[in-house]
Amino acid sequence: MKAIVVRPPNVGAEVKDVDLHEPVLPGRVRIRTLYTGICGTDRGIVGGKITFARPPDNSGELILGHEGLGVVEEVGEGVTHLKKGDLVVPVVRRGCGVCLNCRIGRQDFCETGNFVEAGIRGLNGFMREEFVDSASYLVKVPRAIADIAVLTEPLSNVVKAVGQVIHIQKRMLWTCGDSSYECRNAFVVGTGPIGTFFSLMFATYGFNVYMLNRRDPSPAESVIAETIDATFYNTSKGYAELPKADVVVDTSGYPSAFIPLLGKMNKNSILVLFGTSSNDSAKVDAELVTSIVENNIAVVGSVNASKEDFAEAVNYLTMWKERYGGLLNKMITSVISPEQATEALMKKPSGEIKTVIKWS
Amino acid sequence: MKAIVVRPPNVGAEVKDVDLHEPVLPGRVRIRTLYTGICGTDRGIVGGKITFARPPDNSGELILGHEGLGVVEEVGEGVTHLKKGDLVVPVVRRGCGVCLNCRIGRQDFCETGNFVEAGIRGLNGFMREEFVDSASYLVKVPRAIADIAVLTEPLSNVVKAVGQVIHIQKRMLWTCGDSSYECRNAFVVGTGPIGTFFSLMFATYGFNVYMLNRRDPSPAESVIAETIDATFYNTSKGYAELPKADVVVDTSGYPSAFIPLLGKMNKNSILVLFGTSSNDSAKVDAELVTSIVENNIAVVGSVNASKEDFAEAVNYLTMWKERYGGLLNKMITSVISPEQATEALMKKPSGEIKTVIKWS
Amino acid sequence: MKAIVVRPPNVGAEVKDVDLHEPVLPGRVRIRTLYTGICGTDRGIVGGKITFARPPDNSGELILGHEGLGVVEEVGEGVTHLKKGDLVVPVVRRGCGVCLNCRIGRQDFCETGNFVEAGIRGLNGFMREEFVDSASYLVKVPRAIADIAVLTEPLSNVVKAVGQVIHIQKRMLWTCGDSSYECRNAFVVGTGPIGTFFSLMFATYGFNVYMLNRRDPSPAESVIAETIDATFYNTSKGYAELPKADVVVDTSGYPSAFIPLLGKMNKNSILVLFGTSSNDSAKVDAELVTSIVENNIAVVGSVNASKEDFAEAVNYLTMWKERYGGLLNKMITSVISPEQATEALMKKPSGEIKTVIKWS
Amino acid sequence: MKAIVVRPPNVGAEVKDVDLHEPVLPGRVRIRTLYTGICGTDRGIVGGKITFARPPDNSGELILGHEGLGVVEEVGEGVTHLKKGDLVVPVVRRGCGVCLNCRIGRQDFCETGNFVEAGIRGLNGFMREEFVDSASYLVKVPRAIADIAVLTEPLSNVVKAVGQVIHIQKRMLWTCGDSSYECRNAFVVGTGPIGTFFSLMFATYGFNVYMLNRRDPSPAESVIAETIDATFYNTSKGYAELPKADVVVDTSGYPSAFIPLLGKMNKNSILVLFGTSSNDSAKVDAELVTSIVENNIAVVGSVNASKEDFAEAVNYLTMWKERYGGLLNKMITSVISPEQATEALMKKPSGEIKTVIKWS
Incomplete structure (x- = not known):
């Protein structure tokens, strides 16, 4: 299948054919990619400036892309909350499996630093025609927001940060x-x-x-x-x-x-x-x-998001679409092909709010 | 103007013309009523079974109705968050002004019991063509859900109760x-x-x-x-x-x-x-x-809702409308005139989920 | 060494010599028992009425006792927070290792039910001259309250319950x-x-x-x-x-x-x-x-206590001793020998608040 | 009576006789001062460096002192939680009466800035032989810590700050x-x-x-x-x-x-x-x-303390006295007379941890 591939810290991205032979094991799901968004981190990786970017272990190249939206093609044994045809957004960070926060699904607060992040460090991303992922990292999306759900990942990080504010301010x-x-x-x-x-x-x-x-x-x-x-x-x-x-x-x-x-x-x-x-x-x-x-002023740094933040981001997108009509669509300033993406990944198009790659 | 009036504990409700001469003082808002919902409490009052039902002080009769939706007609001096044409849902309970919970806008946790409730105890309700209310008790509603926003009040109580669950369960x-x-x-x-x-x-x-x-x-x-x-x-x-x-x-x-x-x-x-x-x-x-x-089992009784619960209810209705299409509309099983309401208030129509009175 | 042993659901308890050959492995600690308290659960086990009482797997008998106080005799490799001579109280319940609450040290909220409890179900208790335990289940006690620290375990359960109240009531x-x-x-x-x-x-x-x-x-x-x-x-x-x-x-x-x-x-x-x-x-x-x-009334059932509740119980005992002098000592209405305990375990002495067994 | 008086922003402090004619009205309490502590803020006021220092309205001078300990001499009508002979520590800041935090007793989070602080701004302090105060601002102290309870006020601010940490960190x-x-x-x-x-x-x-x-x-x-x-x-x-x-x-x-x-x-x-x-x-x-x-790093500024923080500070002092013996007493490096205080207020004595003035 077609994928957008990088070799950090080398500059540049390439559209190429990759074959990953990923079976749909129990608990896992095959997803056909619909859209992936491009963000500053992607451009940082392609520009060779993100020092922590790295391919999966035992691989020389990394499939880019952490803002994904896809449709379920096939579900493995034991998957109960998803079925063929469901729209899903994958979570980006996958926990270290060791620290307590990762064990309870809050890998956004990982303490060891031994997490991986799809399309960024140690795990292939979603800029490819299809991927197989664990059901536990997939968030279901209503069909009504298929056109804007590619915005879920960036919004999820904002949802987490606002949640931090609301929690911290409950001290008074x-x-x-x-x-x-x-x-x-x-x-x-x-x-x-x-x-x-x-x-x-x-x-x-x-x-x-x-x-x-x-x-x-x-x-x-x-x-x-x-x-x-x-x-x-x-x-x-x-x-x-x-x-x-x-x-x-x-x-x-x-x-x-x-x-x-x-x-x-x-x-x-x-x-x-x-x-x-x-x-x-x-x-x-x-x-x-x-x-x-x-x-009594507080300051808080916030990074990444949990699966629950993704689910809440989906809720906000859904509500805002009903409330504000096409406002969110206006944030997607261009939809391009994977082939066009290699250039857009090198240089931010003028007037861009969000550039999105269409896969199928 | 036309209103639906009761004289608790007398049985029955009457559509009659009332004239309340309510000026739009600073901080207050005149609202033209669009819809009011009918619930079990209304029928309890009309049936003479709700012992705490009572008219405003110095009045022999009570205007019924606590599930309201209206449109702003006129705003008083100093009202900044609302303007003519906005859709609004009014909060039901108004605090005692004395206990700490009422002072911080959590009259749903009033400790003195000296609150009033529109259409129920001590305050006229929303089953009338228009009313004047304090801006601080009005929750703005997106135009997109004008058809279902009369459901905000019943949902607000559920939002509060679920919030209680989420809070209490954070103990583990x-x-x-x-x-x-x-x-x-x-x-x-x-x-x-x-x-x-x-x-x-x-x-x-x-x-x-x-x-x-x-x-x-x-x-x-x-x-x-x-x-x-x-x-x-x-x-x-x-x-x-x-x-x-x-x-x-x-x-x-x-x-x-x-x-x-x-x-x-x-x-x-x-x-x-x-x-x-x-x-x-x-x-x-x-x-x-x-x-x-x-x-380690918990039990919690929950009653009423704060203004924030109303605002969150509006968000849920908006999201669900986008997500589930007309599902919420199906909950409104009949829309009747004020004149038809006196009968519907005496006896629940068969197959009713929610009966709603249309005012304008 | 001497120990008090039961064979649930058989009635009765026996003082006998047991030899458990427990080496002090890394992370573990040998403790000489000073005191153990007797409570209603102990009497329930001895009376054959506690249906969940059971010996450790592969054993026909259970050493009784879950309210312990001891002195550290020997610490294993890697134990950093305890040293010979420290007074310690052991935690009663040990987690299932599987559910999230047990994994984060909140086995008092275990969801599988596959925990063990020292002296009660599946794990030998502290009514013996010495025992070996994991450092992570031992709570350090100031020497100043050596005379009353045997009350830590019953108090820990109260600390947890009051903590539940304070948390739950923050909903308003x-x-x-x-x-x-x-x-x-x-x-x-x-x-x-x-x-x-x-x-x-x-x-x-x-x-x-x-x-x-x-x-x-x-x-x-x-x-x-x-x-x-x-x-x-x-x-x-x-x-x-x-x-x-x-x-x-x-x-x-x-x-x-x-x-x-x-x-x-x-x-x-x-x-x-x-x-x-x-x-x-x-x-x-x-x-x-x-x-x-x-x-808006709540009800909460509360059982058991976490290690932090034990530590807080130690703090309360210390504060109350300074504040109330010998008040807590008055709660210990008799101090008896292990041999006297078999009778005290069968029948509550008249005027008892707390009966305590002295081991060394 | 004798008092230590300042005229900010003038440099210097004076021991003089003041007569305030304070009756013990309902809800109020007359307190004989035992000790007052000296801290950096006191020296800042005496040195003319604290720009917000000011006397009570309609007065040209301010009685210094915000770290107090006294004994109840007389209680006014309606005071139920205190009686003659009780030891008490007064809270420093008194709320604006307007903002929500002040209305719920959390004047340490006052939003208007219109609070007063005893011995600092707008309210006479405790460096005098006696004072009359509202019972609602007095925290009872066990007799057992009479010797160190003058440390309650500085500790209360630390209790608040640590409480902020514990709350904020519950975000993960x-x-x-x-x-x-x-x-x-x-x-x-x-x-x-x-x-x-x-x-x-x-x-x-x-x-x-x-x-x-x-x-x-x-x-x-x-x-x-x-x-x-x-x-x-x-x-x-x-x-x-x-x-x-x-x-x-x-x-x-x-x-x-x-x-x-x-x-x-x-x-x-x-x-x-x-x-x-x-x-x-x-x-x-x-x-x-x-x-x-x-x-995910947080920063929090923390100032002042609520009455509950004072009460918790009393609990810590009591526990630490039992646990650490005279350790806290070692923090009080000198006890001086009011007359000696004018010099100690100008210049920190060498080796000082805490200097305390004895009043009776």
Whole structure:
């Protein structure tokens, strides 16, 4: 079958024919791939910049792709929750089997680091015509969202991060006088797919959402902001017109982008670190530390997602499709063939929110 | 304007013209009623059987109706989250203003008992052409679910109850090895609107759902069970073919209906008491108590819902509409006029799941 | 060495010499027994009434005793947290190794039922001069409480149960306006060792404690009640003079003892079932069920304790010794030899709160 | 009566006679002061460096002192939980009366900032022979710890901060395979009274504790480390010999002291910011941010304490006194008269851990 293959840390990706001879053993499922999304991590691997990218043991090459959507073709013995024809999204990270978090299905909190991640490290990904996977790593998707369910994986990571916020903030009373979050302001730094998902999530929770970027919004961003009653804010004009924030999400990874915002954080507020980058820094002074202490401020880094986060992401996509119509479809800015993908993996197309590869 | 009025404890309801002269003060909103649902409590009031039903202070009569849906006609000064044309569902219970739970918007846990409930005790309800209410008690509804949002109120109570279960069960590790609930069985006793909502909720959470009644399913019930992959189980044939339950929900209120089921409860399981009734009893013996102790079993009674539960109910209705198409519409078995309602309030129409009054 | 041995379901216990040849393998520890307590379960086994009592596999007899205190004599390779001379209390239940709760050290919530319990089912207990155990099942005890640390095991079960209450009640706001529990009333049904521990725990948490029994207090009970500012209440005179309860603990296991108390339960209250018995029953009627629903009342059965509960029990004993002086010592009403124990195991001595066997 | 008075932002403190004519109104209590502790905040006020220090409204001077211990002399009408002769510690911060956290007794999370703090801002403190206070702000103390209970207030803030850690870390499975914390390492930066309390707390929870300072331990610090099985580590020799940390507590407030330690933080670890300072800074680069993200690391600032934290601090002091004998007394390095205090408030005596003023 056709697959997109990389040889990290070499630069470049190749469409080639691979033959993996994967039988459908008990508990496992054969899936025909429908779509795979392309994200920054894929481009980092193809660009030779992701140091932890690696093929499966005993293989020289890695099949790329961790944002997948497929249809069940065949189920192995003992598989009870899935049947032929079901749409499924596969979980990315597979646990180490040793640490307690992995043993309870929370490999997103793996402590040994000995996990593998499909399409990233140690396990072949989903940029191929079909794959066989364990039923326990597959999340069922309603047919109604077949067109947008390829967004499940990136959204799952946002679902996990927002879940961290809600849990952490239960250390005090953080809901408003009517038990809602309508008195709370959320700032989201960055308006790419991840930033958009954070904005959608916090809007759904009832927060007043501010979408922050260093420029004016694109037409698509304006539509999104208007649809969810959010405010798009151009930070190149400074922060003076912003209110105080109860939650700040950084999706950029640049300390210079979010540390200046800490001066806008309210008492009892929380900063979510989600983005990763390099070659940037900012100064933290004692006055900022004092402010974090005196105001009971929390910071949380969040990575990856559990199977339950995937399932919840599917629920959000389903709800948003009913509520916002084609809004989510607008996030998929181009659908390309596997052959076209090798170029799109090298260089982000202008105007991209999410580029998706169609497999069948 | 037209309204449906009762004089508890007198039997009967009357459609009459009332004039309440309600100005739209700051923070308040005028709402034109679209639909109101009829439930067992309404029939209990009309039948003179609900002892706590009472008109507002200084009034001899009570406008009935606590399951409402309307459209905003006019907003008072200072109302920021709502505008003319928005669809809204009003919260039923309004807090005592004194106890801590009421002060934080959790009047569903009021400790003084000095709350009022629209259409039930001390506050006029929503069976009238329009009403004025505080913005803080109104939950916004997406236009996409205008046809089913009248179901929000009954669902909100189920959302709260399921939230209680999830919280209480976090005292141990209750998720499965893949972080889902797919290894857990939920029994729901009763297949009316409330039972159906419990079944939908637990199915959405990933439980294996068993819908229990003393008879075979109606055609509508068969469709629901099939759609959500649930098993309809006729308990008149005994319980032998049922597996062990991890959660049992009673929506009947009859001890004789759920106490025999306690023998089917798994270690670490929970029983939810939701239904209320009278003139029934069952024997609890020491062996059952021992089993509750030895197996760490919990029981929780749950009543009413907070504003956040209403908002979450709206989210579920929206998601289910996208996922299940017209399934929820099938729960609305008849739509009647206010004039037809006086009869429907006296006697439950045969085949009813939910009867709804259309106001405009 | 000397040990107290039973052959369930045979009646009777025997002091005899056993030789178990237990080497101190890596991770394991040899302990010289100081004291073992006698409780109702021991008497149930000796009386042939505990149906689940059984010897280790491949053995015809069981060494009795699950309330132990000993001193470390020798530590195996790799044991880092214990050294010769340390006082230790062993945990009773050892997990099935399969279910998730057992894998994370919460065997008190074992789901398979395939656990073993020292001195009760499938594992030899601590009524012997010495034993070898895994370091991971031993809880270190400060020398300062050597005289009362034999009470750790019974207290650990109470610690777990109270922890369940605190967790479950976080479903609403249950603390008072000053963040304390001083506005809450706790009723404890039964004034034996377990009831006394519940009363001490709730008093420490700040609750107003009512110690309930069907008779007037003994002199020792009066001292305890006075020391912890609790009210001893004789229920033979009815319940009229009791206030409403926010928590009711039953340590009796008799439905006829606690079900009548449910009429005294406050809104948002919780009933803890801890005691087990047989040959008793009470009627539950629909009105009681309605009251549980309308008032958001919870019930929780609780059994056994985790290692952390043991460690917390040690902390409580230490604090109470400093705070209440010899109060806890008064709970140990007699200290006997192993030879005297065979009789004390058959028949509870009059005036006993806790009888303890001294081994060295 | 005699009192120690300041006029912020003026430098210096004065012992003088004040007459406040405070009647014991209903719900209030007259307390004779036994001891007050001196801490860095007191010296900051006396040194004119604490910008938020201010007298009560309508007064030009402020009575200093927020670490108090006294004995009840007289109780007002309606006071039920306290009586003449009881030892009490007063809570420092009094809520704004408006925000939800203050209304539920969690003024340590006040959102308006309109709280007052005894001896610091807007409310007279406890460095005087007697004071009258509301019973709801007084925490009862066992007579057994009269000699060390003046340490309750500083410990209460540590209790709150550790509570934050335990809550936040429940976002994943953070206990070890035996349900303990014995597999977790805690680093405490700073070995003053606050650092010592953090070390004692984490040792009590079962963590492996590392006490960090830039020098070798003093004799007193060596005794403390040995008593609680902690490791004193001199960071002037670099961090190479330290293991990975699961929790890092900074009590210094210097970014340059704790930011280099972040490289030693384990997956799923947490950094507690407790200290405040000025005139220091450190660089945060993108690689550090990436590490926080990839490893699910949290940071939490913590300030102040609720009444429940005070009550728990009393429990810890009581337990530690029984367990560690005079260890806590060693923390009180000198007991001085009010007249001697004016000098001790200007300049920290050499070798001080905690200096205490004796009032009667």
